[in-house]
Amino acid sequence: MPLITQFDCQQRDASDPLSALREAFSLPPGVIYLDGNSLGAMPKTTAARVHQVVTQEWGQGLIRSWNNAHWFSLPQRLGDKIAPLIGAAPGQVVVSDSTSINLYKVLSAALQIAKEDAPQRRQVLSERSNFPTDLYIAQSLCQQHGFELQLCEASEIDDLLNAKVAVLMLTHVNYRTGAMHDMTALTHAAHAVGALAVWDLAHSAGAVEVNLCTAQADFAVGCGYKYLNGGPGAPAFAWVNPQHVERFSQPLVGWWGHASPFAFTSDYHPAAGISRYLCGTQGILSLAALECGLDIFAQAEALGGMPALRLKSLALTDLMINLVQQRCSGLGLGLATPLAHAQRGSQVCLTRAEGAYAIISALIDRGVIGDYRAANDPTLPDILRFGMTPLYTRFDDIWNAVEHLRQILLSDEWRQAKYQQQQAVT
């Protein structure tokens, strides 16, 4: 690998056909934002749109806006904008509630199907390093339905997929390491032993190519506030394979998922299709903000869409990996993210045995925003996490981020007392 220069990085930005998409975002001056995998950046259209919803649709329209401003169809309208990003068809996705709540809905349905079709199967198989909330939800539902949650390393999944497994529940891209599963292969492997596959796309949707239909996945959920740039706590989405969607109504039954939501009948009759995965009234301000994030993907479509965004994402993560190798060698950093493209999401996770939290704090002080994740095993190093959002991250941002990191490590700047006190980091 020839030495990379800052000029090379700037040249890549100059010749990047996707670079114009950054103009759709408002990013603070002096900040290099590499935490879009935790909370995406703000689209320029969001503030005006939310203001319109507050002052016009709510303030002036009041209750009439349920019909006049089409609030009632927002979950489906937004779902249809997410569908092309995850390889789903129109009418198959709804936006509602949180990722955790949606996982509860789809995993409940998966377990109900498993009970009916394969009552002897009593295991939910997942990864020990899956996002903790996903495991909590699985624990809760396993206890409720009489299943056992079996946790393993990623490398053990193939071996543990057997006739005991009812559901394989995985997060497509690991939140700590950025490692990506082969969704198609694992879904087929699950089906081959008679299990269902449930996928969490929190760190995938909008960042890597996903094709739920091609993979023949069974259930999926994902997050609105990471790579979809929907704003803090934006609502989440749910997708169910059409072959399963009408077999059961999920347990969180509310008026918005009813077949006749305005009939106010005392018996629940689930709506046709994915709308039955809705429950109660949703925050309209948060839904409206998410739509602004989703509409940027329509602009990206004209520039090559998800395949082009994925190529840029890989180029950005490759660049960071190579620059850290070339410019930070001997400074105590390791790499937690896989080198193989097929196994990598859209983030670079560096390991560091000492001072990882202080190093991230010093970076943030210099305007480079990544984040920190503690080792989930005391024998392992902590993690410095950097997410690349191909819609707005520049190659030159990566150069500058690595240069700041290098200076902080070389100068021992991170040892300053002000960086040592650890605060909660989301």
Next chain:
Amino acid sequence: MPLITQFDCQQRDASDPLSALREAFSLPPGVIYLDGNSLGAMPKTTAARVHQVVTQEWGQGLIRSWNNAHWFSLPQRLGDKIAPLIGAAPGQVVVSDSTSINLYKVLSAALQIAKEDAPQRRQVLSERSNFPTDLYIAQSLCQQHGFELQLCEASEIDDLLNAKVAVLMLTHVNYRTGAMHDMTALTHAAHAVGALAVWDLAHSAGAVEVNLCTAQADFAVGCGYKYLNGGPGAPAFAWVNPQHVERFSQPLVGWWGHASPFAFTSDYHPAAGISRYLCGTQGILSLAALECGLDIFAQAEALGGMPALRLKSLALTDLMINLVQQRCSGLGLGLATPLAHAQRGSQVCLTRAEGAYAIISALIDRGVIGDYRAANDPTLPDILRFGMTPLYTRFDDIWNAVEHLRQILLSDEWRQAKYQQQQAVT
């Protein structure tokens, strides 16, 4: 009752010490808004506050705002602002998710307690005319936990409260009729037969006095977008009696309800107290908007707080009932709302055998916004529903609303073709 004049109504506004609170809201010109029981009006501070959250806290602060803008403590901070409105203590209420989801959480906990303390009890008793989503959630949980949902009329509750009942689940103020239960008496009656009492305060919080602690209620949930004026789909709240709160963790377990939410451990350990009723990440824009609505109650506190608001609410509903009696007699209207103050919430529901939907449509065309609820039994008349929000409804508004209603009925204006086509009404 002497004849009431419009001048009387205007005099009452002029001498009303609470009238200044209307200045806290932005209401559209030419509109008399009597649907705050469905979606409350917009506080004047909300647009600027939400704009600040979008552009500053999100746009500039980005991920740092979880700590710097105190997003993490919003559910508890808002809960503490709701607590005095419902007779709860600080630290006992959290704001999160929807009313339906929160009902799922608290009813799950109630059934778990019942199973453990009184395994022979297998009934959940509720009203047939309870809000349908509440019944759907109860059906779902009864099926899951092996309970039976027993529905009855309000007048039958006392008779049916017996040793078979595990949980009495009621909505304090009926959404269709405005009838209010005696929370203290029914809670004590439930306890007397060994059952738990779960209350939905959707049509109570902010409109009528509620004292959960004095009533010794067991669980309660409520809505943020009705009388609390939190905006469309604002998040809901949950309260649990401290004697129950740590007995179980509810089934919707997520990072925000974890004892160490940033430790990312793979095992769930519920947070102390009511925070364990949180689940996944919440829409921060919607939470911030709700806080603007709640802060108006702090202004109201200086003017007598909930007792003063309740007196005004009763004066407003009395006025409407009396004006309809005096000025619309012989026009085919009946009254569904109880006359006794102790049995009345903050709405007036008129019955009408013919054309109720068209009459509401004609009223809305004249700028008087109430709403329509179909009869839940074909032998009964439909309902015209008018909600009074003592924070902003004026006595003169009631005069004008009844005058418009009288003119529409006298002139047969409602028979015009344009009012006959029924649309979904939320």
